[in-house]
Amino acid sequence: MHHHLILRVVTKMLVAPIILFALYVQFHGDFSPGGGFQAGVIMAVGFILYGIVYGMEKVQAVLPAWLAHKMMALGVMIYASPGVISLLLGYNFLDYRFISPHHPSHGQHWGVFVVEFGVLVTVTGVMISIYYAFASRRPAISDEEW
Amino acid sequence: MxxxxxxxxxxxxxxxxxxxxxxxxxxxxxxxxxxxxxxxxxxxxxxxxxxxxxxxxxxxxxxxxxxxxxxxxxxxxxxxxxxPVHTPWIPLLVVTVTGAAIIYGTLDMPHFGDANAPAQVGVAAQYMERGPEDMDIPNVVTYILASYRGYDTMGETAVVFTAGVGVLMLISGLRRRRRKHPKDEGEVG
Incomplete structure (x- = not known):
């Protein structure tokens, strides 16, 4: 991919806005379409695009494979954590009211925020891990294929 | 229109x-x-x-x-x-029969926008009614998925996690970490 100058330049310009858009989709999900799943996929797309154009070593220097693997499990744990805490405090599982008992809708805000963040981490980790798994089987797509 | x-x-x-x-x-x-x-x-x-x-x-x-x-x-x-080495007739027959069965199945489905559809008369109406005061979150989809149906969404997240683990086990080529013995140096299990 060394002589695909346009692809390299465009990729360099696009990666940051893609990740920014993923964060927007994630944290604006209360008001506009989108949420953890979509944001996770968009976030992963940013890394995958970088990996396709610049090669596996470059992208794995930013996000190593072991970290992507840990993210998969970490996200599920983040999702389940408010549930476990609410159980310990005597509420139902995933009942977000425990966060602020006097103002239930604030609790809902924070609960939704936390679980959506868990979804983001898991989906990003899974998508990037699957891409790594496929792409490290063999060198990237050869130049004649483009 | x-x-x-x-x-x-x-x-x-x-x-x-x-x-x-x-x-x-x-x-x-x-x-x-x-x-x-x-x-x-x-x-x-x-x-x-x-x-x-x-x-x-x-x-x-x-x-x-x-x-x-x-x-x-x-x-x-x-x-x-x-x-393909086979004639296309048998796959075509299978596709036609399956497609016909699916279309026959859709005849029983409620019409688009039907107010009496099962999806409208169940808990959905209550979610829509009580959501704004319970949640104070404008996006209906977000608060239903993350709060009212939070348990289901946790299951979905676990499904994504499981799918990822499955793919990794099949094709990632990750190997079991093993304590180094002087004997099997260079050999990985």
Missing amino acids: MLDLFIDLSLFTMLVATGIAIVKMRRLFGVTMMAGVFSLLSAMLLVTLDAVDVAFTEAAVGAGISTVLMLSTLTLTSRIEKK
Whole structure:
């Protein structure tokens, strides 16, 4: 991919806005379409695009494979954590009211925020891990294929 | 009304044309790209149904990630589809019968926008009614998925996690970490 100058330049310009858009989709999900799943996929797309154009070593220097693997499990744990805490405090599982008992809708805000963040981490980790798994089987797509 | 019909018809026509193109093509690189087009068209259809969240997911997953994964798979296999050795009649019969059964099944489904559809008369009405005061979150989809149905969404997250673990175990080539014995140096289990 060394002589695909346009692809390299465009990729360099696009990666940051893609990740920014993923964060927007994630944290604006209360008001506009989108949420953890979509944001996770968009976030992963940013890394995958970088990996396709610049090669596996470059992208794995930013996000190593072991970290992507840990993210998969970490996200599920983040999702389940408010549930476990609410159980310990005597509420139902995933009942977000425990966060602020006097103002239930604030609790809902924070609960939704936390679980959506868990979804983001898991989906990003899974998508990037699957891409790594496929792409490290063999060198990237050869130049004649483009 | 006319405009809706026109948009629906043209989207479905393009969808069918894409499908036929996928069947006709032999170069798998092109087929992958057409599959991405198919996903984008489906996403547009979902937008016309006001299902913006689903359309978003379809565009991101169907057109984005799936295309990349299929391309990654293509690099591991051949680029040209083999000519089929069997006659096409039996697959055609199977497809026709299955398609007819599916269409027959849709006859029992409620009409689009039917107020008495099971999806409208169940808990959904209560979610819509009580949501704004319970949650104070404007996006209905978000608060239903993350709060009222939070348990289901946790299951979905676990499904995504499980799928990832499955793929990694099958193809990642990760190996079991083993304590180094002087004997089996260089040999990995």
